[in-house]
Amino acid sequence: MPKLQRHDYYDTARDMNWSFTYVPEEEAFPDALSKSFGIENEKWWGWDEPYKLTYREYVHNQAGKDAGIYSIRSTIARSNMYDKLDEGWKSAVKAHYGAIPVPEYLASIGEARMARFGRAAAWRNMASFGTLDECRHGQAQIYFPYCLTDKDPQMDWAHKTVHTNEWAAIAARSLFDDMFTANDAVSTAIQLTFTFETGFTNLQFLGMSADALHVGDIEFGALISSIQTDEARHSQQGEPTLKILVENGREKEAQKLVDQMFWRSWRIFGLLTGFSMDYYTPLEHRTMSFKEFMTEWIVRQFVDQFKDLGMDLPWYWEEHFLPELDWYHHAQHLGVWFWRPTVWWNPDAGVSPDERDWLEAKYPGWNDRFGKYWDVITENVRAGRIDKTYPETLPMVCNCCQLPVTGTAVGKKPFTTMHNGRKLTFCSEVCQWVWESQPERYDTHLSVVDRFLAGHIQPPNLEGALQYMGITPEVAGNDADNYAWAHQMRQAAE
Amino acid sequence: MIATTKSRKRKQPWSLWTERRVPSEYEAVTYKFHNHFRNEPAPFELSEDWAINVFYKTNREQSALVAAVEDWEGYRDTRAYTYRRYVEDQKDREVYCDNLIDEFESRNHYAGLAPAWLDFIGDYYLPVRFPGHGAQMSSVYIGQMAPSAFVTNTFYFQMANEMRRVQRQAYLAQVMAMDTGRPELADSDRTRATWTGGETWQGLRELVEKQLCAYDFGEAFASRQLVLRPIFDHLFNTEFARIADANGDGLLAMLHDDFRTYDEVYAVENTEGFVRYAVDRGEGNDALLRDLTARWLPLGEKAARGIAEGFARAPGADSAEAIVGRTLEAQRALVAGCGL
Numbered sequence: 067m068p069k070l071q072r073h074d075y076y077d078t079a080r081d082m083n084w085s086f087t088y089v090p091e092e093e094a095f096p097d098a099l100s101k102s103f104g105i106e107n108e109k110w111w112g113w114d115e116p117y118k119l120t121y122r123e124y125v126h127n128q129a130g131k132d133a134g135i136y137s138i139r140s141t142i143a144r145s146n147m148y149d150k151l152d153e154g155w156k157s158a159v160k161a162h163y164g165a166i167p168v169p170e171y172l173a174s175i176g177e178a179r180m181a182r183f184g185r186a187a188a189w190r191n192m193a194s195f196g197t198l199d200e201c202r203h204g205q206a207q208i209y210f211p212y213c214l215t216d217k218d219p220q221m222d223w224a225h226k227t228v229h230t231n232e233w234a235a236i237a238a239r240s241l242f243d244d245m246f247t248a249n250d251a252v253s254t255a256i257q258l259t260f261t262f263e264t265g266f267t268n269l270q271f272l273g274m275s276a277d278a279l280h281v282g283d284i285e286f287g288a289l290i291s292s293i294q295t296d297e298a299r300h301s302q303q304g305e306p307t308l309k310i311l312v313e314n315g316r317e318k319e320a321q322k323l324v325d326q327m328f329w330r331s332w333r334i335f336g337l338l339t340g341f342s343m344d345y346y347t348p349l350e351h352r353t354m355s356f357k358e359f360m361t362e363w364i365v366r367q368f369v370d371q372f373k374d375l376g377m378d379l380p381w382y383w384e385e386h387f388l389p390e391l392d393w394y395h396h397a398q399h400l401g402v403w404f405w406r407p408t409v410w411w412n413p414d415a416g417v418s419p420d421e422r423d424w425l426e427a428k429y430p431g432w433n434d435r436f437g438k439y440w441d442v443i444t445e446n447v448r449a450g451r452i453d454k455t456y457p458e459t460l461p462m463v464c465n466c467c468q469l470p471v472t473g474t475a476v477g478k479k480p481f482t483t484m485h486n487g488r489k490l491t492f493c494s495e496v497c498q499w500v501w502e503s504q505p506e507r508y509d510t511h512l513s514v515v516d517r518f519l520a521g522h523i524q525p526p527n528l529e530g531a532l533q534y535m536g537i538t539p540e541v542a543g544n545d546a547d548n549y550a551w552a553h554q555m556r557q558a559a560e
Numbered sequence: 561m562i563a564t565t566k567s568r569k570r571k572q573p574w575s576l577w578t579e580r581r582v583p584s585e586y587e588a589v590t591y592k593f594h595n596h597f598r599n600e601p602a603p604f605e606l607s608e609d610w611a612i613n614v615f616y617k618t619n620r621e622q623s624a625l626v627a628a629v630e631d632w633e634g635y636r637d638t639r640a641y642t643y644r645r646y647v648e649d650q651k652d653r654e655v656y657c658d659n660l661i662d663e664f665e666s667r668n669h670y671a672g673l674a675p676a677w678l679d680f681i682g683d684y685y686l687p688v689r690f691p692g693h694g695a696q697m698s699s700v701y702i703g704q705m706a707p708s709a710f711v712t713n714t715f716y717f718q719m720a721n722e723m724r725r726v727q728r729q730a731y732l733a734q735v736m737a738m739d740t741g742r743p744e745l746a747d748s749d750r751t752r753a754t755w756t757g758g759e760t761w762q763g764l765r766e767l768v769e770k771q772l773c774a775y776d777f778g779e780a781f782a783s784r785q786l787v788l789r790p791i792f793d794h795l796f797n798t799e800f801a802r803i804a805d806a807n808g809d810g811l812l813a814m815l816h817d818d819f820r821t822y823d824e825v826y827a828v829e830n831t832e833g834f835v836r837y838a839v840d841r842g843e844g845n846d847a848l849l850r851d852l853t854a855r856w857l858p859l860g861e862k863a864a865r866g867i868a869e870g871f872a873r874a875p876g877a878d879s880a881e882a883i884v885g886r887t888l889e890a891q892r893a894l895v896a897g898c899g900l
Contacts, residue, residue, distance in 0.1 A: 067658060067662060068658055068661040068662055068665065068731065068735075069665050069735065070731060070734060070735050070738075074734060074735075074738075075730055075731045075733075075734035075735070075746075077748070078689075078730040078731075078733050078734045078746050078748060079689075079726065079727045079730035079731070081748040081752075082689055082690050082692075082693035082694075082726070083752070084690060084752055084755060084756050085756070086769045087756070087769075088765065088766040088769040088770055089769045089770055089772075089773050093773050094769065094772055094773055098611035098612060098615060099612070099615065120727055121654070121720065121723050121724045121727050122654040122657070122658065122724075122727070124647075125647045125650040125651040125654055126651050126654065128643075128647045129644075129647045129648045129651040132643070132644040132647065132648075136644065168593055168595065171593050171709070172593075172595075172596075174712075174716065175704045178700045178701075178703050178704035178716070178719075179704060181696075181697070181700040181719065182697050182698075182700050182701045182704065187693055190693070190696070190697060191723060194696065194700060194719055194720060194723055197700060197703070197716055197719065198643065198647075198716060198720055201643045201713060201716055202643040202644075204589070204593060205589035205590070205642055205643050205644070206643070206644070208588075208589055209585065209588065209589050212574070212588050212589070215571075215572040215573070215574070216569065216571065216572045219572075222572075222574060222575045225574040225575075225576060225592070226574070226575060226576060228595040229576060229592065229595045236605060239595075239604070239605035240605045240606070243596075243604035243605045243606055244605075244606060247596065247604055248603075248604035248606055248610060248612040248613060248616075249612070250612075506607065506609070506610060506611075507606050507607055507610050508606060508607050508610075509607050509609070510607045510608050510609055511605065511606055511607050511608075
């Protein structure tokens with residue numbers, strides 16, 4: 067082994083900062099891509115990553131990790147493990163694959179933006195590793211569903227989703243482009259690495275990985291927990307960036323960045339992780355409810371992290387965010403199940419008698435709030451009126467999060483506002499605040515409903531909408547259990 | 561047991577895959593990953609007028625080199641690298657470098673280096689980690705602007721290779737400083753001052769800084785891959801390695817041999833491959849790349865001249881003219897190898 071240890075030469079390997087003089091600094095680090103928040107160049111040079119790593123360590127560690135997950139893949143490819151998995155769980159996995167692998171690859175562009183336009187060489191080095199990591203996450207994750215396309219045509223959407231105008235694809239792109247693909251370096255460090263990767267990826271990756279191992283999906287569990295080890299490292303770019311903002315009197319700007327992106331992340335992951343944990347994971351394998359996971363992984367950890375760094379909780383924490391833990395994902399799940407032909411997985415209703423008891427126990431009041439809608443659906447299924455359980459129109463969609471507008475009560479009006487003569491719809495006060503806090507990012511963007519009304523979707527009915535969304539008959543979602551849960555209800559009633 | 565589960569059925573490729581043959585694993589995990597390229601009405605799912613949408617439309621979609629080619633999904637990395645294969649290969653290179661350093665250190669290598677050589681590398685070699693880092697930044701810029709993931713990933717790997725070289729250079733600065741009792745060799749402030757103020761470095765610094773501001777994709781590619789990189793790599797991986805060898809620094813010579821034999825060859829092959837692809841499929845791209853190269857070459861020559869003047873001060877080195885001549889010849893050979 068070479069005689070020096072990493073710490074002996076690390077500083078020499080990361081202090082390649084200098085002041086450019088042959089070109090103006092604002093040309094080399096343009097605000098649109100770099101955004102200094104008015105902090106002078108040299109003040110960024112003290113950027114100090116908590117997790118230190120050299121290239122030689124990186125390739126050594128990563129080669130080992132990849133050998134591990136691909137050997138699991140090749141062992142499992144020879145087994146019929148996938149066929150034996152619960153249908154609801156498969157849906158959770160397919161929803162994940164459509165929403166995550168290509169966007170993770172796209173996060174390499176956000177990392178690459180920091181690796182070029184980040185304001186300190188140490189940061190650019192960490193982001194260079196982050197760039198490679200995200201390339202890994204895209205490639206490794208998509209290879210697994212690729213191996214399953216023969217067994218399940220919905221697996222094709224691991225690759226196809228981002229290329230479509232499927233409503234959830236639009237919502238996911240809207241979030242991820244805002245967060246990293248089309249974001250400046252400093253905001254990306256705060257919004258992607260600090261806000262999103264230290265919180266929500268823990269939820270989806272560690273939470274889902276724990277459930278995967280219970281369900282017996284070793285492949286998915288091993289894959290996503292291996293990915294999380296990279297996230298745990300490169301997510302640490304946020305903290306030193308935040309420290310520099312705070313040290314230079316930019317707490318308010320940093321707080322706003324966090325508040326905007328925490329909410330936007332909550333919207334998508336409330337939906338994706340919410341139904342995966344509380345409805346799609348088989349009852350006997352659920353480790354915790356979604357709310358319990360959120361409370362443990364997001365609420366507690368995030369609060370600690372914030373307080374440690376002298377930040378405030380988002381302004382909407384008590385009034386809007388915490389109360390939503392009891393209802394938001396239940397409402398979205400109901401909507402996703404109802405509009406199931408518009409998704410690339412088979413939504414699992416997850417409301418058999420035992421599951422309803424579990425939901426009521428975990429979310430007291432669930433029966434009164436949501437059970438009554440499922441009662442009507444159940445009745446229609448049992449009476450053979452499946453057509454009544456399908457939608458005929460599109461839901462209202464929020465111009466900020468791009469997700470269907472839901473609420474705690476039927477008939478509650480969405481939030482609306484006029485902007486440059488255009489009527490905008492929001493699902494919540496917070497989505498309206500996010501949008502209005504930076505209209506330059508959103509103002510000419512059309513939601514799927516705006517496109518429908520503008521005549522982009524022809525014919526203007528559900529069939530035209532499915533075609534516009536790229537949903538083909540072999541992929542269109544159906545009930546995961548072929549309505550078995552509704553018949554269990556009959557047995558229970560009898 | 562395995563044989564019974566094997567199926568003769570053709571693997572179902574992605575539905576977006578259009579060729580009749582089944583894609584390789586490399587292709588399956590790289591094909592059409594840039595959904596945002598030429599997306600309408602804007603690359604990203606935000607306002608069309610959002611600054612980064614405008615930036616990508618201007619510098620990628622409307623870059624003449626990019627616009628001339630209809631399909632960018634056909635480009636292939638000459639090594640068909642997936643992430644997994646890249647880190648496997650580079651792990652082996654790093655083990656080799658560790659062993660090399662270990663071998664020299666076991667013979668107390670640094671203590672035997674001549675004082676004149678240590679003076680020389682402090683002034684004319686060690687600041688190279690600053691432009692090396694600039695080359696890393698430049699590569700990752702091209703990566704994030706490239707029109708397909710097949711192109712992007714080759715630049716991510718080149719970015720990482722630049723970091724690899726810089727970190728070995730930093731290691732050597734530190735270990736030499738410690739073993740020879742010359743702390744100034746690892747003093748980053750002193751090295752930075754040489755990089756920003758040393759006369760022989762200024763041509764290169766001007767090139768690096770200006771090249772980082774070449775935002776149009778075609779111009780970023782040409783200025784880096786056809787001018788900056790061949791000149792920079794030839795100077796340090798070939799000319800400097802030769803001088804190091806002549807001065808009894810076999811370790812530096814052999815490290816640069818490794819960078820030249822593997823990482824530099826990777827950059828050369830993918831530059832040639834990319835240019836051929838862009839020229840074969842894009843009318844006018846040959847003239848465009850020639851023009852861009854010609855436009856950037858004077859800065860490249862100025863950079864080469866400065867570094868060569870520094871190198872010429874090493875004990876037993878060739879004249880600056882001879883070094884500049886060989887460097888520009890190497891750059892010309894690369895351009896010719898691209899068929900331009």
